[in-house]
Every structure is written in C-alpha cells, then in structure tokens.
Amino acid sequence: MEGLLNQLPIGLSIAAVLLLIALGLTFTFGQMGVINMAHGEFIMAGAYTAYMLQDWAGAQATAVALPVAFALAGGMGWVLERTAIRHFYGRPLDTLLLTWGVSLVLQQAARDIFGAPNVQVVAPSWLNGRIEVGGTVLPYNRLFILALAIVCVVGIWAYMNRSAQGRRMRAVMQNRELAACSGVATARVDQLTFFIGSGLAGVAGVALTLIGPVGPSLGTYYIVDAFLVVVAGGLGQLRGAVIAAVALGMLNSFAEFWTNASLAKVIVFGAIIAFLQVRPQGMFVLRSRALT
C-alpha cells in the first residue's frame, strides 16, 4: 500500500510534464490543424538550456533556465511556423511529416553540438528534500514540477479567458473564417499561439531535467504520450488536456506499479482505444456543423 501511495507523486509529476507538452500541441492542433512532431525537440532545447546555464548559474540553473527556455523554445517554434508550417495549413498529415523532418535535423544537430551521451543537470539544493504526509513520501522536485504545471495552466487559462489576445485565439479556433471576417488578424494569432505553445515545451524540458538525464532523443520519449493526451482530451480544450494528462499519467504510473513498464504502455493504449469508443472526438468537443 505504501509503494502504491508513493506512485502518486511520480504519476502526478509525469502528468504535469505531459500537460505542459500537450498544451502547446493541442492549441496548435486545434487552431491550425498542425501536428508538430518537432515539439519534442523544443522540449530537448529547454532541457539543454538548463544544462548550458549550469556553467554560469550553477545549481540555480533550473530556476534561471525557466524564462530563458520559454523564450528560446518559443522562438524556435515561431521561426518554424513562419518559415515552413504556414504553407501547410489545411494539410494536417503533411505537417506531421514535414515537422518530423525538422525534428530529425534538430536531433542530429543536438548530437553534434552536445554529443550523443546523456548529460546531467544538477538540481538546486532546495529541491533535494522530501516531506512525508501520512506515509507518502513527497520529493520536492516532483512537487516543484507539479506547482510549475499548475502555474502555467492557470496562466494559460487567464490568458485565454481574460485577455483580448486570448479571446481572439479562441475565436480563431472556433471558426477561422468568421474570426478573420470580424477583423482578427489570424496570422498574428497563429504566430503567437505557436510561440506560447512551443515555449511551454521548453518549460517542460527544464522540468524534465529534475527527474532524469538530458539527451538528444529526450523529446521523442514524451511526444507520443503527449499526443495521446491531445487525442483523449479533445482538440484545443484546456480542461480536456488537464483531465487527460492527469488520467494518463496516473494510469501509467499505477499500471507500472501493478505490472511492469512494458505492459503499462499497452494498458494505457488499450484504455485510450476503449475511451474513444465512448467519445470518439476526445473528452470535450468544440461543437461544429462543418462536414469533414
């Protein structure tokens, strides 16, 4: 039972990372129909940012890296959108293949710059402790990741529901043509969405340095699961992404506890297929009368 309870912080922190990654994916997917496979490499970029800042900021690199990684990964996403993806709107499957090409190049570039072996980021000393609550051990680093995700989600929620820019973003997601007719500069909204979404991937990358080593293929481990979150949560749905990420992260860590890591993946996959039998378009659907 104790071991089971100790899976809780692990599951929650994995859920938090998945959520940070899936947020960017679900917005660009829901708004522009873009499946960004290079998103995984933005995670990697965020993680390497923390690694590089170690020389300068030492053990505090994690904290310093958060805003830097957000800006860097966001910038990369913005450049990708401007140079390539904007020519691909309306062709989601082609964006998948295109961005996969980009992701190959970025991975190899990381291998050439930082070397193929994994590197380690030293966690700040204030994250090394743990507290015990009723027999459950809660490591600080896991709690920190969880808090980070909560801050980001609240921020995104406020941005989408309380700011004019966010309202425009939701409008474009619901009906691009109508939004454009109403004077929303949809191209600018797309750029901004891409910037924020990719930036969140960078933040997720920094978070990942707290729970494991950093390597050129870091992003590929998480990108498949993050897309499953998007599929289960529904396109462009903040609450769908939150619920799906938590459910998937928890299911994964508990299934790993009961069986083993390899069967856990199969169980998660089976659960998603079963879930799609009930809700084929994910948890929450943007109502639309459009025929596909």
Next chain:
Amino acid sequence: MSERTRGYALFGAVALLLLVVAPLALPAFRLDELAKYLCFAIAALGIGLAWGQGGMLTLGQGVFFGLGGYAMGMYLKLHDAGGDLPDFMVWSGVEHLPALWGPFRNPVVAIAAVVVVPVAVAVLLGVLVFRQRVRGAYFALLTQALAAAFVILLVGQQGLTGGTNGLTNFYDVFGRDPEAESTQRTMYFVTAGVLGVLYLLARQLVKSRFGRLLVAVRDGEDRVRFLGYNPATVKTITFAVSAGMAGLAGALFVPVVGIISPSLLGVVPSLELVVAVAVGGRYALAGAILGAVAMNYAKTSLSEQWADGWLYLQGALFILVMTLAPKGAIGLYHQLRDAVARRRGPSVQVTVKEEVPA
C-alpha cells in the same frame, strides 16, 4: 501506345531488370542488400495502398512488419533448437517453452501466422477505430502510439521475445544454410516474386469498384456514407490488406537479413517507411516501391560514408519533398509530362485532391 499497354510494358521492363539483369550484374552481397530493399518495398506498397489510395496515414506499419517477422523468427528458432528451448531463452533463465511459442513448431501454422496475425490485429484496431469515425490525424497518432507500445512490450518481455536483441542467429532456413550464396539468391527471387505478385494484386484492387470506393472515401468520407456505403468497412479491409503485406514483408526480411529486433519496428523505422512512400509518390503504387528502394539504397550507401550526415540529409529531403513536391517523384514526373503535353496541345487534366483535414 495506350496508357494500359505502356503500364504493362513498364512493369515487364522492371521485372526483367529485377529478375534477370540484377542477379547477373550484382555481386552476391549487393543482391542480398537489394533483397532487403525489396522487403521494405513490400511493406511500403501496403502503406501506399492505405495512405495514398485510402487516406489512412498509418504510422505503425512496423508493428505488422514485426508480427510477421517474429512469427517467422519463432519458427526458425524452434527449428534450430529441435523443438526445444531456443538459445536466448536458456540464457535468460526460461525453463519451459512459453505457451505462445508452442504452435510455431509447425511450419504451416507459422507461415499462416505471418499474414493472419497482422491482419487480425489490423481488423481489430480498424473495427474499433473506424466504426467510431476516428480518422485523419487521430488515426495517425493512434497507430504511432501502437508502434511505441509494441516496441516497449517486445523489449520488456526478454524471455519471450529476446528483448532488445530480438531473434537472430538462424542456422537453418527450410533445410538450407542461410549464409550460403545459393540460399540468398533463392531468397532474392522469392522476395522479388512476392513483390511483383502483390503489386499486381494491389493494382487490380485499386482499379476495381472497391478501389474507386476507397478513393471516394479518401476524398469525402461523409459523401460516401450518404450514398449508402459503409466507409468503416472499406477502410478496415484496406488497412488489413496493408497490414498483411507488411507481415509478409517482415517474414521475408528474417531469412534475408537474419535478424528481427525491436529497433527495426519502432516509431522511427515506421515513419521512415512512410517518408519513403512520400518521396516516391504516395498517389501511385509504383511510387511507394520506388521510394522504398531508393531511400533504403541512399541510406545504406550514405551512412556507409557519412553516418551522421544521413539524418541531416533525410530530414532535409523530407522538408523539401513535403514543401515542393507533396506528390513525390512520380508526381513530379506527371507534372513534367503534363507540362510537355500542354506545350504540344490541350489535353484533359486529372488532378488528385488533397486529403480532407481531420
């Protein structure tokens, strides 16, 4: 020459090249390499059918390739061990032959399983997914997740599957020595023959009423449904055929190359096959074959000289093809041909519609 006779003439020329010229001109080592490319071409043909004709982007073809490959590998392993425990099981401390392996003692069962198992998995997934109208990007992402889960499962079940190493070290392929030149030559002819037969079958399928329905589903699934057809059935059948082809390809791959392992089946190898199809030209079955052979040839010859560069090149090629020639090499050829024809005089133009967004 009419379009049809020209098609057959081209097919005949390629068959002559593959069955007569290549075995005479190539050294044994290169012929074996070519046999490997042809295995990938068979799997790519399946992708061309499902994706190019049916609009189902399947990113998990490695799963079906692997199911076929492992079925074949399990038989060969048991045969080598004389029905006893295969060597890797002894090393990983397994004491009794797992029940799953039992049926693969029989060669007929094993060869049937090469096609039946992938088809069964594809039908199951297809029924569950297509009936609920899960499509487009959702379907692509699900097949990708399937590939990821499959590889993790294979690696995790060390005693059952040989883990990361997979199944290798086969000493006897249906009574012959797999290393012998004559066996490799035979395997080459078998592979080329299977590819030719499957190509003709797939072509027939595409030209049939069913094939027209399939293209109609790709271009407007709802319209097909309004006409009273069930798109889910059409898609499931096509997906299953495509999976069966991948299974056969995997089964041929095992004696040709001598190994089947998880690293050949995951997300990246599955995507590489899709890339090959895109580069060759997804809307033509021949494009899939052309792409698979050309890309794998390029991969081998380039990574021999410049191992790191291959990924840059592959990525760049990918970006270029998707941006400049989404219809691939065959599409470019058609564009050129049409351009030449337009200069000579007006003609009827047929364009292929892009797939419908999810």
